[in-house]
Amino acid sequence: MSNLENPAQNCPLLLCKDISKSYGQTAILQNISLELPAAQIVALLGPNGAGKSTLLTCLTGLVLPNHGAIQIMGQNVAQLDVQRRIQTGYVPQEFSGFSWLRVHQLLDLIAGFYPAADRYWKKLEDWASLDPAKKVQELSGGQRQRLAIVLAMRHRPRVLLLDEPVSQLDPQARQDFLSLLHEHVQEREAAVLLSSHIVSDLERICSRFLVLHHGRMLADWPRQTLQPGETETRFLELTREVS
Numbered sequence: 001m002s003n004l005e006n007p008a009q010n011c012p013l014l015l016c017k018d019i020s021k022s023y024g025q026t027a028i029l030q031n032i033s034l035e036l037p038a039a040q041i042v043a044l045l046g047p048n049g050a051g052k053s054t055l056l057t058c059l060t061g062l063v064l065p066n067h068g069a070i071q072i073m074g075q076n077v078a079q080l081d082v083q084r085r086i087q088t089g090y091v092p093q094e095f096s097g098f099s100w101l102r103v104h105q106l107l108d109l110i111a112g113f114y115p116a117a118d119r120y121w122k123k124l125e126d127w128a129s130l131d132p133a134k135k136v137q138e139l140s141g142g143q144r145q146r147l148a149i150v151l152a153m154r155h156r157p158r159v160l161l162l163d164e165p166v167s168q169l170d171p172q173a174r175q176d177f178l179s180l181l182h183e184h185v186q187e188r189e190a191a192v193l194l195s196s197h198i199v200s201d202l203e204r205i206c207s208r209f210l211v212l213h214h215g216r217m218l219a220d221w222p223r224q225t226l227q228p229g230e231t232e233t234r235f236l237e238l239t240r241e242v243s
């Protein structure tokens with residue numbers, strides 16, 4: 001087993017240290033630090049415009065912060081080698097592009113870069129139940145979100161960054177996806193950061209809850225410090241206090 005499969009104990013798979021991001025004169029993220037350890041799903045909560053998507057895109061390396069450092073498996077995210085890049089997955093808030101391709105063509109194309117690691121991809125593709133002959137532009141919003149999830153997870157990455165991945169899924173698809181995600185995290189000891197406004201879902205599967213507001217990290221609550229069903233109330237109280 002390689003070091004990437006079995007990183008040093010207690011070494012976070014993703015480390016983000018003191019990052020800040022501005023657009024022009026507007027500060028979007030301020031001094032954000034976080035760690036994603038193996039085998040944990042961490043929730044990212046925040047009101048609209050808090051900076052969740054900006055943070056997630058910085059963590060993928062797609063957007064460069066103005067300040068601070070981000071490492072995935074010990075390497076600067078802006079210079080990830082292929083072995084580490086292949087161990088990452090990202091579901092954007094809105095999946096766009098590749099609209100002219102058919103679903104099976106896109107899956108084949110991506111499989112060339114990110115080969116499927118085992119039979120888990122079959123479970124994912126069964127869950128997504130997409131018509132392989134349909135063009136991406138012909139998919140509904142929920143179907144496009146399913147496709148984005150399949151593309152991000154079929155190679156079973158150790159680091160998963162999920163930006164509101166269930167916002168357009170129907171209740172059954174959402175529940176089944178959360179079970180598949182939980183299974184993936186347990187089997188691969190993956191580290192996941194997941195943003196969502198559906199707090200009840202997060203309470204089922206997350207071990208920590210981060211609260212981002214106006215670009216600042218206000219809280220990092222371990223699940224054991226929260227009573228069942230309490231997270232949303234605590235979140236609302238905290239964000240009201242500082243508004």
Ligand SMILES: Nc1ncnc2c1ncn2[C@@H]1O[C@H](COP(=O)(O)OP(=O)(O)OP(=O)(O)O)[C@@H](O)[C@H]1O
Pocket residue numbers: 023028046047048049050051052053054055093
């Ligand atoms: N490319 C950009 N240029 C300028 N401002 C931007 C850009 N991208 C995002 N912003 C601003 O950054 C702030 C945070 O946006 P972001 O999309 O990260 O929030 P969010 O927490 O994901 O919100 P939501 O829950 O609505 O998806 C917003 O005020 C937004 O207008």
